Amino acid sequence: MRPSTILAIALIVIITILLFPLILFALEVPRSPPIFGLQVESDVLNGTHALLRVKVSYNGSIPITNVELELAGKVLELGDLYAGDVKYITTIASVEEFSRLQQQMAFTFRFRVVGLYGIEVKTVG
Amino acid sequence: MVSTAVKTVLRGAMGVVMGLVYYFLYAAALPIVFQRIAGLQVSVELPIDVSVILVVFMALGIAENVAPAVPGAVFRVLSKLVGASYLYFVANGGIIQANIAGYTVTLDISLLIYIILAGSLIVGVSDAATYACRGVLKE
Numbered sequence: 001m002r003p004s005t006i007l008a009i010a011l012i013v014i015i016t017i018l019l020f021p022l023i024l025f026a027l028e029v030p031r032s033p034p035i036f037g038l039q040v041e042s043d044v045l046n047g048t049h050a051l052l053r054v055k056v057s058y059n060g061s062i063p064i065t066n067v068e069l070e071l072a073g074k075v076l077e078l079g080d081l082y083a084g085d086v087k088y089i090t091t092i093a094s095v096e097e098f099s100r101l102q103q104q105m106a107f108t109f110r111f112r113v114v115g116l117y118g119i120e121v122k123t124v125g
Numbered sequence: 126m127v128s129t130a131v132k133t134v135l136r137g138a139m140g141v142v143m144g145l146v147y148y149f150l151y152a153a154a155l156p157i158v159f160q161r162i163a164g165l166q167v168s169v170e171l172p173i174d175v176s177v178i179l180v181v182f183m184a185l186g187i188a189e190n191v192a193p194a195v196p197g198a199v200f201r202v203l204s205k206l207v208g209a210s211y212l213y214f215v216a217n218g219g220i221i222q223a224n225i226a227g228y229t230v231t232l233d234i235s236l237l238i239y240i241i242l243a244g245s246l247i248v249g250v251s252d253a254a255t256y257a258c259r260g261v262l263k264e
Contacts, residue, residue: 004252011244012150018237019158118233124224 021114025062035060036109037086040071042098050098057086065115070108072097081111136190143204144186148179151208155216171215178211194260198253205249209242 029035037057044050052072058064058081067078072093081087093101100106109121152175173181185207189200213219219235 002252002255004248004255007244007251008248011241011248014244015237015241018240022234023158116236118231120231120233122229122231124227124229 018116021062022117025060025113028060028062033059038069038107038109040101040105044095044098045092048095049092050095052091052093052098052101054089054091055086056081056089058082059084063114064111067111068109070110072101133191137187140187140190141183142186143190144179144183147182147186147204147208151212152178152182152215155212173211181207189256194263195257197260198257201253201256202246202249205245205252209245213238213242 035058037055037059039055041053041055042050043053054069054071054076056067056069056078061083063083064081065079067081069076069078069089072091074091074093076089076091078087078089104123106123108123110118112118182204185200185204189197189204191197192200216234216238219233219238221232221234223230223232
């Protein structure tokens with residue numbers, strides 16, 4: 001076999017291997033229970049600020065890296081998530097941001113599948 | 126004893142098959158993967174009409190198989206380059222956006238697209254080099 005044919009086959013094999021985690025992740029997304037869980041609890045601290053307790057859970061089997069949650073004007077870094085991980089983060093939000101959050105749960109959720117493929121989920125509106 | 130005319134026709138037929146392979150690998154495969162895995166109706170912006178790109182790939186496939194040593198080698202690189210750059214533009218450089226269930230979802234597969242592009246060039250150049258050297262040595 002010509003060397004270029006061997007290279008072509010090697011390239012196709014490499015690409016298929018690289019696509020695997022992304023395809024597995026995409027297959028897990030529509031399944032229930034939901035692959036991601038997000039819960040926000042709040043306590044009003046004083047006249048100007050509120051305390052937000054954020055709980056993020058991950059149910060998929062493919063590791064997720066560089067996880068970031070943008071909420072109420074703050075960027076929360078959650079690191080890496082593995083199957084069954086639940087992480088808690090507390091942050092302080094101003095009262096204006098807090099009331100906006102109560103009206104409409106707006107957030108941006110960013111992560112990378114196995115550190116290779118970036119995904120960003122943003123609420124509309 | 127097979128005459129050269131028949132050999133050329135056979136190589137041309139091989140070229141048409143190669144054109145279909147290129148079309149499948151570069152134009153059809155990735156959109157199919159995306160539509161199958163998530164059932165996503167991702168609006169893929171096709172820069173060129175599907176039939177045009179199919180004809181282009183088939184023409185390149187025929188050219189790279191029928192043309193003699195050095196011009197054939199040029200087409201061997203061109204077919205991979207045309208294919209990989211077409212894929213790059215269809216995939217929008219690897220950044221794909223869609224609206225799903227009230228969320229705006231952005232998927233970044235630029236690393237994958239880059240690997241396909243770089244790999245295609247490596248395969249294409251090595252293919253061209255072997256084809257050119259073998260053809261020149263025969264003459």
